[in-house]
Structure formats: structure tokens, C-alpha cells
Amino acid sequence: MVAQFRQSAQQKASSSSSEQQVSKPGEVPCDVCTGTKLKALKSCLVCLVSYCEIHLEPHLSASRLKRHQLIDPVENLEGRMCTEHDKPLELPKTHDVVPLIEEYEEMKAELGKTEAEIQQMIQKRRLKILEIKQSVELSDEDADREIAEGVQVFTSLRESVERGLNELINTIKEKQKTTEKQAEAFITELEQEISELMKRSTEVEQLSRSEDHLHLLQRVQSLNIQQPPPTKDWTEVRVRPSSYEGTTWEYQGWPP
Template structure:
């Protein structure tokens, strides 16, 4: 069977429909062979069964018979073809030349093949064919083989022509056995393999450290992503609240405008109706008077003396009319309507803003911190003390990141200064200004002033009893709140903080109690009385 198949060509085993070697070959009554699936699909797609080769027509689908002989021959041919293809592939692989960058066989002549191993004794790299003696000859089996490498001469001692098999820890270099007992005799020399294990262990440890650093950075990435997500959620909430606030505000304004428009129009409609009623009544009287005037004119032109005298009494009387002397139509007064409408909108706006400020204050109060004024930072009293000299004190703790919030009771002082500053700012005389590192709110003889440049004077509706100080270090934001009314007093924005910030307080007045006798800070761990 095998010999016979070798004499046959591939064309004799091809299906004329799929042009591939037969799969499950069957024969038609006319003697032609096809793949069973091919002829079945061919006939299923045609209304009439017809042989694709001889065109013989079958009006009833004929029975297909499996061609055992053709099936066996086709299977044998496929097996032979596969074996031939595999053998050819193996031969091509064995004869494949090395790719650029790969180590070449030093023994090959002509086309250099890829080296499989390098011998440290022979200082030669071998392909699979030329490596066979090292795998079969007993003397060559003892040679040290390694994965193929270039520049084998670098592994040989240039002085003694011996393999570099030792490592000098003193000089941190590879040496040969002869070097270890001569030039490096008094040095700490160990076998190269031993040093390899030590350095490999160190490398593994260093790699573990790198993996730990990578892990920390991956965790930091997750932390940053979580921070971004929290920031987005906070931004969405803030935007949602802001949009709702302005929607309510616009609805209030539109509602106030509609009410004002309706009130003005109602007044105008009332005035127009009153005027229309008067005009209608006047027109009715004019009609009656005109009618009587017409009767008088008609009677006066009469030449019948008897008729004239007879009708005179009824015609001469004037029809009953109203005295219009004191009757007048005054235009309606619209004064104050717009003001009242705006006042109502303002009241609604104030209510909404109060609610907004209260919510804002509650949010920043989440960052309330416990702080105590540090007696060691009290500004010393000058030798020539004057009543208007400013003495100040800082909190005992400083902050260099994040957010923090303090509340300070200020109603016991007639003048005071409150805010945040750097620690080194209280060591001498310095002007309180944001450019000098003071972000403060002050109550002085001129009223309320903030330490901007130039200073800004504020007009507050009420005198604060307790002032809240909120700082967002990373955003460069300092805000002052009237805690009692939840109103925002002032905000410093876009500040540049580079050092720790401390709570700053000055009572401004030597007759008032000093912070040492009673710090004006609210303790966040208890409620103020």
C-alpha cells in the first residue's frame, strides 16, 4: 500500500469540488468520487441532482456508497505528506542560520549556525552538530559548558591564561586560581560560584526592595485615584447644591417679578374700570341732555301756540343729573411696589443664603482642631510700653498640609486681631499684612479690617461673638466666619503657604485679660457654656 501510494500524485486524491485531499470519499452511480460533505452540500443547493464531473442528471437523489479503497489511499497519502512536511521542517530548522545578535558557532564553515553552548575550557562556542563530541567523548564531557556567550576571552585571565574561577573581595574583581595564590595571596578570595550566590542573594533582596517600592507607588496611585474620585464626588455635590441654590434664586426672582407685574396690572385694571364706569355714566347723562335739548329745539321752532304751551312744562325741565364737580379720577400710585417686591426677594434670598452659610459652616467645622495658646510664644512687652502696643501669642501646634478649623470667642475684648501666621513672624516688630505672612481679621478703632494690601475695611451687620477660622493649606485658602450667624466674613484665596501655619491672636489692649490668663479658644472636645 505504501509503495503504491508513492507512485501516485496528489492530484489523484483531490476532490473536484473543494480541491482538497478526500475526506470521507463516496462514489456516485456514475463512478466519480467526492468528499461526502461536498457532494451532499452541492446537491442540497441545487434543485436537480447532477454529477459535477460528467453532468449526469438524477431525478431522484441516488444512494452514495463509501469508497473504502480511495479512503485508505487518501489517508495513507495524507500521513506521508505530513511526515514529509515534518521532516523538511526539521531539516530546515537544523540548517537555520543564526539571527543577528545571536552567538555563532565558531566551528561552522560557510553559513554560521546558532551556537547552543560555549565551552570555558576550549573557549569555543558550538552549534548542536559540533557540540556532539562534548556529549559523547569521555575527556570532553568534563569540560564546563555554559549558555552561549560572546567574548569568551574575557573569561580567561590575561596574565595566566586560566579561567576566572575565583573572586577577590578585597579588590572586587574576578581572578584565576594562580592569581589567588600569587598577586592576591593575602586578600579575601572566594570561589566565583560562592560570590555569585552571595551577590545573587543580595540582588534578590534588592529586587524585593524594588518590588516593595513598586507596590508602594501602586498604592500611592490608588490613593491618588481615590482622592480624585472623592474630589469629583465633592465637586458634584457642590455643583448640585450650587445649581439648586441658583435655580431657587431665579425662581424666587421670577415669582417676585410675576407678582409685581400682576399687582401693577391689577391696579391699572381697577383704575381703568373706575374710569370706564364714570365715562359710561357721563355718556348716559349726555345722551339724556342731548335728547332734551333736541326736544327743546323742536318745540321752539313750533308755530302752534296751543301745542307750544301744552308741551312747554314737560320740556323745560332738565333731566336729573349727578353733580360732577367734586368727582375726579386719580391715577393709581405705584410708588414702593418695586421696592416691596425687591424686599420680599431679598428676604427670600437672605433666608436661602443663611441656610447655605449654615451648611457651609457645618462642613468646615468637620475639620475642627484642638489647640492651646503657647505661653512661650507670647510677644514680650516692650521696655517703653504704650497702650497701643500689640502683643500676640501663637497656638502650640502648627499645620503644614490639609485642612483645619478653630473657633475663638472674641466678645470679651474691645479690640483684637485673629488669624494665622508663620512662627518666626512674632520675633520682632512687623506690619500685619498678607505679604508678610499674616492672614488676619482685626477689630480696631476704625472697625473691622483684614490684613490685605492695601487693608480692606469691612462693614458687618452684627458684632461677632465667636469667630471661626478655616484654613485649607493645600488650596491656599483662609476664611473667617461669624459662628453665631453662620455668615462668611472674609476669605483670603490663592495664598502661598510654604511653612507651618499657627493660630495667631492678639487682644490689642493692655487693660484687657491676656491669653495667658484665659485662652479665648473653643475646646472642640466640649461645648462652650
């Protein structure tokens, strides 16, 4: 009877292959189809076989097969076999291991904590960027006030001190450029760290949504994704504006 069913299913698959979606490169093919392989809709963790729509039908109708665990189609189902018992990893009960679902839930909780920590690190770095920008604005204001004072003083001396005025302005601007370059370097480094943290956050979020227990555990272990990427401790980092006090009088020769 099983042979008759397989023959009937194969004939049915062959006659309707034009109506079904043929497996494309990168997609998981049906393990049962002969000839033209149709795209698998589900993989069975018990049978360790991927099925197309036609060959999946017994798992949806037969009461015994309905108890099998179906997941989205995946390749390399053989990697889910226990080498000692020659059974799917979730089935042996003599192993001295933590149940897969328990480890999955624990790992998912850990990923949630990691996600929260990464988000907190991102927020701290965004606040640091605001702090640096505010420091630059204050430095700009100081520079503007000092330049205005210099213009007022040197204008009264006309051409005799124009060269000194230009030197003064250039000196102040060079100091300000130094401050801005330092701030830009800090901001660039912070944005790079934020980019890396957001990338890790996306990876953690995608893994947290995974329903494939073993895939999640394997990815976390292989990539060490629970650990945030290496970052700098920004707690004591400050942009210290250049001091402009007394610059004008240095070029006037004051005090005598």
C-alpha cells in the same frame, strides 16, 4: 588521529550543512567550522570555543571532555581569559579573589532582596494612587453638594441673580479642576515611577534567572542594577480638596 578526526568532522559538517542550521546575523557561529559557519549550540568555558552540533559531539562522548563546563553559546569568550595566567577565569587558583560561584550566589541573593524592595515600593505607590483617587471622589461629593445648595438659593432669585449663580458654579468648578489637575499630576508621576520600577524589576528578574555567572556579575556592575531607580518620597504627599464652605453666601452678600 586528531587530524583524522577533524578532517572527518569537517567533511561530515560540509555534507550535512544543508540539514544543519547555518549561523545567522546575531547568532553565535561555530568556531570550528570552515567555510559555511553553522550555528553554535554550546560554548565551552574550558576550551573557550563555541561548537555546532557536529563539533560538540566529542564533549558529549569523550570522558575527559565531559568534565568541561558547557553553557549556552556566547560571544567574546576571550574576555573570560585571565590575563595573568592565560587560563579561563574559573580555573586559576593563585588569584586572591572570591570564587566565581560564591560571588554569583551572593549577588543572586542581593538581587532577590532588591526585587523584594522594588515590589514593596510599587505596592506603596499603587496604594498612594488609590488614596489620591479617594480624595478626588470626596472632593467631587463636596463640590456636588455645594453646587446643589447654590442652585437652590439662586433659583429663588430668578434672573436677577443668574449671573451670580453662573459665577459661583464656575468658581467651584475651577477650584475642583485645580484639585483634579493636582491629583492627575501626582498620579502621572507615580505611574511613571511604577513603570521605571517594573522595568528595573524585569531586568533584575531576567538577570536572576541567568546561568551565566560572569555575565550576571558584569551586567550588575556595569548597570548598578542593585540600586532602585531614583524615586520621590510620597509619605507626606496629600491632595487637599479645595474649601467650598461659604462660597454661596459670598455671592448672596451674606451674612449682611
